[in-house]
Amino acid sequence: MAAGKFLPPVELTTSGRPVLLPNEIECSLLSSVDLESDELPAFPLLKSGLLILTTHRLIWIPESSSTTTTAASAIPLSAITHIFSPKKSLRSMFASPRFRFQLSVSSDGRGVGSGPGSRSVVVTVVVRGKGDSDAFYGKFWESWRARVWESDVVVSSSSSNSQLVSGSGSGSDSGGLYTSQGTLRMAGVSGILRKEQEMWESTDKSLQDAFQDLNALMSKAKEMVVLAEKMRLKLLSGTNSQTGATADEEMGSKQEMQDWLLSVGIASPVTKETAGALYHQQLSRQLADFVRIPLEKAGGVINLIDVYCVFNRARGTELISPEDLLQACSLWEKFDVPVMLRKFDSGVMVIQNKSHSDEEVFARIKTLVTKPDTLRSGISASDAAMTLGIAPAMAKEHLLTAESKGILCRDISPDGFRFFINLFPEIDPNGVYSVKEYGIYATWIKATSASR
Amino acid sequence: MRRRPGIGGLQNAAAARDQYRLLGENVARIRTDLMKEQLTTFRSQLEEFARKHKNDIRKNPAFRSQFHEMCTKVGVDPLASNKGFWAELLGIGDFYYELGVQIVEICLATRPHNGGLINLQELCNMVRQRRKNDRGAVSEDDCLRAISKLKVLGSGFEVISVGKKKLVRSVPTELNKDHNEILELAQAQGFVTVNEVERRLSWTSGRATDALDTLLEEGLAMIDDGHRDGKCRYWFPCVSSISSSVGADM
Numbered sequence: 001m002a003a004g005k006f007l008p009p010v011e012l013t014t015s016g017r018p019v020l021l022p023n024e025i026e027c028s029l030l031s032s033v034d035l036e037s038d039e040l041p042a043f044p045l046l047k048s049g050l051l052i053l054t055t056h057r058l059i060w061i062p063e064s065s066s067t068t069t070t071a072a073s074a075i076p077l078s079a080i081t082h083i084f085s086p087k088k089s090l091r092s093m094f095a096s097p098r099f100r101f102q103l104s105v106s107s108d109g110r111g112v113g114s115g116p117g118s119r120s121v122v123v124t125v126v127v128r129g130k131g132d133s134d135a136f137y138g139k140f141w142e143s144w145r146a147r148v149w150e151s152d153v154v155v156s157s158s159s160s161n162s163q164l165v166s167g168s169g170s171g172s173d174s175g176g177l178y179t180s181q182g183t184l185r186m187a188g189v190s191g192i193l194r195k196e197q198e199m200w201e202s203t204d205k206s207l208q209d210a211f212q213d214l215n216a217l218m219s220k221a222k223e224m225v226v227l228a229e230k231m232r233l234k235l236l237s238g239t240n241s242q243t244g245a246t247a248d249e250e251m252g253s254k255q256e257m258q259d260w261l262l263s264v265g266i267a268s269p270v271t272k273e274t275a276g277a278l279y280h281q282q283l284s285r286q287l288a289d290f291v292r293i294p295l296e297k298a299g300g301v302i303n304l305i306d307v308y309c310v311f312n313r314a315r316g317t318e319l320i321s322p323e324d325l326l327q328a329c330s331l332w333e334k335f336d337v338p339v340m341l342r343k344f345d346s347g348v349m350v351i352q353n354k355s356h357s358d359e360e361v362f363a364r365i366k367t368l369v370t371k372p373d374t375l376r377s378g379i380s381a382s383d384a385a386m387t388l389g390i391a392p393a394m395a396k397e398h399l400l401t402a403e404s405k406g407i408l409c410r411d412i413s414p415d416g417f418r419f420f421i422n423l424f425p426e427i428d429p430n431g432v433y434s435v436k437e438y439g440i441y442a443t444w445i446k447a448t449s450a451s452r
Numbered sequence: 453m454r455r456r457p458g459i460g461g462l463q464n465a466a467a468a469r470d471q472y473r474l475l476g477e478n479v480a481r482i483r484t485d486l487m488k489e490q491l492t493t494f495r496s497q498l499e500e501f502a503r504k505h506k507n508d509i510r511k512n513p514a515f516r517s518q519f520h521e522m523c524t525k526v527g528v529d530p531l532a533s534n535k536g537f538w539a540e541l542l543g544i545g546d547f548y549y550e551l552g553v554q555i556v557e558i559c560l561a562t563r564p565h566n567g568g569l570i571n572l573q574e575l576c577n578m579v580r581q582r583r584k585n586d587r588g589a590v591s592e593d594d595c596l597r598a599i600s601k602l603k604v605l606g607s608g609f610e611v612i613s614v615g616k617k618k619l620v621r622s623v624p625t626e627l628n629k630d631h632n633e634i635l636e637l638a639q640a641q642g643f644v645t646v647n648e649v650e651r652r653l654s655w656t657s658g659r660a661t662d663a664l665d666t667l668l669e670e671g672l673a674m675i676d677d678g679h680r681d682g683k684c685r686y687w688f689p690c691v692s693s694i695s696s697s698v699g700a701d702m
Contacts, residue, residue, distance in 0.1 A: 025513045055514050148514060196479065200486050207490060211497040214505045221518040228525035231491050267517045274513065303627060304605045309556035316520035317502065317510055317530045319549050322604040348624040349606030382635050382672055382688070391632060392672055393625040416671060416689055 006042050006111055007073035010059050015285040015337045018072065023148070024056040026268035028139040031278055032129030035060055039121045040105065044073065048128060050278070053140055054268070055148040077144050079104050079112045081120055086137060097133040098126045099140075131276050151222070203227070266290060269315040283324065284331040287311060288339055291351055295339065301394075304329070304341070304349040344397060361398050362407055364388060369408065369421045370440060375447040378411060378418035491526060498528045529554070529582055551590065551598035554579055556609070559622035567630050568623030569659045572596075572611065575620055592618075614658050621662070625670070630655075630663040635672075638688040643676070645683045 011019040020026065033051040037043035049072075052059040061072040082102040102120045105112055127133040206227070210220040217224065270282040287307075294310050295302050308325050320328075329341040329351065343349050368387055369379055385395035399419050402408045408419040426441040428434060436442060502509070502523065509516050523530045531550040558578045562570055576592050583590060599620065602609050608624035625631075633653055638644045649660040664686050667673040676685040 025517050027513050146514070193479065196483065200490075203490060207493055207497070211501070214501065214508055217501065217519075218512070218515050221515055221522075225518055225521050225525070228494070228522045231487065231494065232525045232527075234487060268513065271510070273511070301627065303608045303622075303624060305556055305602055305609045305622070306560060308602070308605055309553050309560060312553045313557065316523070317506060317516065319531070319546060319553065321549060322552075322602055326604055343606070344624075344626055346625065347607035348626050349608065350624075350627070380672075381670075385632055386635065389632075391626055391628045392635065392667070393631070393670060394627065396670065397626065414689075 006044055007060075007075060008112070010057075010061070010072040010074045012061070012072055013285075013289045015288040015335060016061070017282070017285045017289055018052060018059050018061065018074075020054060020268060021056055024054050024268075026052060026054050026270075026274060027143055028053045028136050028274045029276075029278065029282070030127055030129060030131040030133065030136050031063065032127070032131075033060070034126040034128065035123060036126065037103075037121050037123045043121070043123070046073070051125065051136075053136065053143060055143050055146065058140075075103065075112065075123075076149070078147075078149050080144055083141055083144060084122075086134075096126050096128045098124055099133070099137050100124045101140075129277075131278075266314045266316075269318040271318050280324070280327050280331060283320065284328040285335065285337070287325070287328045288332060288335070288337040290314065291339055295351060295353060300355075301350050301352045304351060307351055346393075358398075358401060361388070362402055362405065365398065365402050366407060366421070369419065370443065372443075372447045372450075375421065375444050378420040380416060380418050384419075494526055495528050498523055498526065502528070502530045548594070548598045548601050551579065551594060552601050554582055555595060555598055555620075556602070556622065558582075559609075559620065563622065566656065567659050567663075568621060568628070569656075569662055570620050570622070571658075572618040572620055612662070614661060617658070619658055619662070625666055628663070628666070630659065631667055631672075634663055634667065635688060638686070642689075643685045643687040645685055647683065 013019060029050060029052045031050055032048045034048060035043075035046040035051075046060050049063055050061045052061065055077075057074040057076050059072065059074045080101050081104050084100045084102070086097070086099045100122050103112065103123050104118045104120050106118055127136075206220070206223065210217050210224050266286070270279065270286045272279050275282045290311060291302070291307055294307065298306070304325070308322060311325070312319050326349075332340060338354050339351055340354055341349060342352055365384065365388075368374060368384065374383075379399075381392050381396035381399060384390075384399055385392040388395060388398070390398075396417075399408060403410055403419065403422075406422055406425065409422045409424075411418045411420060421440060421444070423441050423444060426436075426439055428436075498519075501519075509519050520530060522528075531546075531553060555575060558575060559568065559570060562578075572592055572595065576590065576595050579590050579595065596611060599609060599611060606624075608622070608627075610621050612619050612621055623630075634644060634649060637649065637652055644664075646657065646660050646664065649655060649664070650657055653660075664673065667686070667688075668675060672688060674687045674689060676687055679685055
């Protein structure tokens with residue numbers, strides 16, 4: 001399709017959320033948006049999709065993936081040369097809100113780019129949904145002006161350089177002691193000590209500067225992140241090498257405890273502010289993407305409350321309420337996601353993989369109850385628990401569901417609940433006494449008669 | 453430095469080496485002390501900002517993610533709302549939600565040691581440790597209130613009373629692997645006692661009692677408290693029957 005060629009494609013997660021670049025952060029989104037350009041025939045047909053603004057791109061995703069032929073695509077903000085302010089006129093009050101921006105395209109008009117001979121075309125964004133287009137426009141302008149993508153390039157190309165130049169991030173101290181041992185004799189001991197002191201003073205100063213007020217911290221954020229990383233590394237290496245002080249150990253263990261949960265961070269959590277009316281829908285998709293790893297660690301089934309904690313931890317200050325989480329989970333039925341919410345009769349709610357679903361468990365129970373031994377004596381919940389590797393209460397739950405599906409039948413005796421394979425479907429109503437040569441019924445007869 | 457021969461020279465060199473080493477150690481110590489000090493400042497400042505400017509931070513997605521990164525790196529909990537008047541009175545605001553997340557986190561982190569059963573008092577102390585800045589502000593009652601907010605997410609998290617103590621159970625019966633371990637233990641004799649479970653699996657008494665009680669409720673265990681040694685025996689007909697009854701049949 002033309003979309004694939006003209007605009008760079010966007011990778012989507014299994015639940016249909018865009019995969020963001022490193023350092024890219026989602027800022028706002030609008031539903032039912034058309035992108036059109038009259039001047040350019042090669043511009044793809046992008047009708048009623050979800051428009052997501054990030055710090056780096058404008059991402060357009062078709063709203064219903066099955067009906068449209070165009071793939072999700074993105075316009076890099078770096079290719080935008082101008083954003084027109086929205087016209088206020090009488091007509092605009094009745095039509096769908098729209099705003100326009102100028103996009104530079106390569107000379108042959110086949111792709112986005114700002115090479116030599118590139119020209120500009122005007123692209124119109126038509127907002128047909130109910131979203132707040134003014135707020136989106138404001139964010140769009142802000143993100144475009146912030147030019148975050150440029151600083152990325154600088155950092156990646158000269159990361160080693162910038163550390164030395166900026167200096168205030170405590171300079172080249174990471175190798176401080178190690179290199180100083182080599183230069184000990186040449187620079188003189190007092191020289192090293194002076195250098196150390198200068199370094200600490202500058203760190204102190206930059207800390208003071210950064211934490212004057214919120215604006216100062218915002219402008220120095222990047223530097224502070226680097227400093228934080230350095231402190232962390234030193235702290236960790238310090239605790240490894242010096243096993244003396246107890247305070248160090250305490251710090252280390254605390255660090256570990258937090259690492260455990262905070263390591264999987266969500267850089268762009270879906271919030272009510274960015275997603276507006278699509279909040280629960282987008283939250284639901286993000287949760288489905290996120291929950292995959294914790295679910296794997298927990299072995300396919302995880303308590304909903306555990307997810308509440310881990311998910312909120314990954315979101316940082318953007319807490320969601322238990323009610324929102326529950327709603328997000330219950331929306332999964334509508335999307336094609338690999339996870340599902342399961343409620344037990346006891347009121348416990350868990351999230352499980354669809355592959356971990358009943359069918360697979362039933363199949364395993366069936367093989368369990370058709371072994372010669374168990375054909376004769378049946379199985380109890382604890383037998384099932386031990387063979388399936390799950391808790392007895394869960395096993396009982398599975399057995400009861402299997403019973404209600406007609407796979408098992410129960411026997412209540414002084415030994416307690418025992419379950420047997422249900423042979424009734426095997427028996428032919430027209431010939432009650434005839435036994436087929438093969439099948440479970442025949443195996444059962446063999447097994448039971450052998451024991452007598 | 454010119455190398456001088458003889459024992460005196462060697463002694464000098466050794467002394468110089470010692471001096472250098474001493475100095476190096478000193479510098480290293482000062483360096484760690486300084487770094488700790490700076491780290492403390494960094495942490496407390498971040499905590500203060502998280503509390504004061506929460507709404508401003510949340511408004512700017514790009515800065516928010518950087519702020520979170522800083523918090524993560526130096527180990528600051530970005531959840532630090534004060535209880536405030538309205539939270540105290542009506543239970544609204546972020547305070548109880550944040551507390552809830554912290555409580556679940558502590559339960560998760562300590563689960564390998566205690567099997568998802570934690571004393572409310574211990575839990576409360578750990579929460580206070582987390583929220584160093586307003587030490588003492590979080591009471592057991594606050595914890596109970598925060599836990600009750602989690603009710604919406606199903607009954608997997610509950611407060612149970614064992615004797616005078618209150619315990620918080622974070623693992624629902626359906627996901628509790630403790631029961632499997634008891635069943636395995638019971639396979640040897642067909643029964644277990646509380647003491648045996650505690651000793652063999654090195655659990656706390658609350659954990660063992662709770663697990664055995666659940667198994668009783670589930671109908672998997674039968675209690676026998678009339679034995680000569682006066683200790684309750686928990687019999688598991690379900691595990692013993694296969695081996696014993698089949699054995700008897702043969």
